[in-house]
Amino acid sequence: MNANNNGKNLGDRDIELLVGRLLRTGVITASCIVLLGGILFLIQHGSAPMPSYHHFNGEDSNYTTFGGIISSTLQFNPKGIVQFGVMVLIATPVLRIALSLLGFALEKDKLYVIITTIVLCVMLFSTIGGLKV
């Protein structure tokens, strides 16, 4: 499958390949971290009875804030490691947008630089915009 077959120019195709590679790397990294945390979690708690998830309690701050997740990961806490993988997973699409922005900028596609910047701003707003209720 080469670029000519697609009727697309080389620039577009390059971005597509890079985006594909980033998504794959991000997902593989995230799932490896999650798998490691999950195995450790099962070794420590696997034979315990399933906790009641019937009522919503919310997670404590060790597993909901950036700082909390990082510090519990560094303490080798299995749940913290899983949450760290979750963070990598959530960050993957955001990085994908950033990569697309770079690609469109290199192509000098002003319209799509603007469009991509808008999407990136919305993502950053939801991440750090204090939407926590």
Add this chain to the structure above:
Amino acid sequence: MTILTFTIILLVGAYLAGLVGSLTGLGGGVVVIPLLTLVFHVDIRYAIGAALLASIANSSGAASAYVKEGITNIRLGMFLEIATTVGAVIGALLAVYTPTNTIAILFGCILLFSAAMTLRKKNQLALTEGSKTSEFLKLNGSYPTPAGPVDYKLKNVGAGFSIMTLAGILSGLLGIGSGALKVLAMDSTMHIPFKVSTTTSNFMIGVTAAASAVVYLQRGYMDPAIAFPVVLGVLGGAFTGARLLKKLDPKVLRYIFCAAIVFVAAEMMYNGFQHKF
């Protein structure tokens, strides 16, 4: 039931969810939510957290394969992501105040109607005449088929964009990928060939879900013990689905899509009437 048994069953269920979600462009979340709430009686808020993660994993896993093959229309995805991410943030904010039962029932009705519309229209031809807006936004493209590359053009960009905003709001509100609405916006409204709309929808779901996932993570809706089997299972299913899509023709895909959309609609309405949301 021990945690180990729970994990294994959830892993298998999530694998199937990933497979169906990837083949239809619906996202794995729609199957994960009933599995968790109806089978395991997990609180809907944990289910929503896991479903959002499933949607991101499913989308990114499958999208990496489709993008490589050049089926996905990245510009179209990027343009429509303005609508879906803004919608997702609005939805995540609305989630605090809205009785989601009402929305679930309404959404179910819309989906059933859409499934009927999709079944009625059998032909899936690429447009040769695009609208001025699609020309200006460089949304027209081509995609590879066994018979060589096929060019396609778009129309009704504004209407598609509006449906995408709604898809984003529902995604943020209910924690699902809203892939069904995304495919409908592109397939029925903008007249994009089914394979392109499915893969581009899949591509967009990750970003849409991520926009609201951060909010849900901070609210404590993500439980690590549920997240890890769901993420790994959905990923496995998504990779299998990406391989299968290459061997199936769009007609088969459309039937799977219709069956899936009816399933989603029934699930949404049932849960809405039962006040399970």
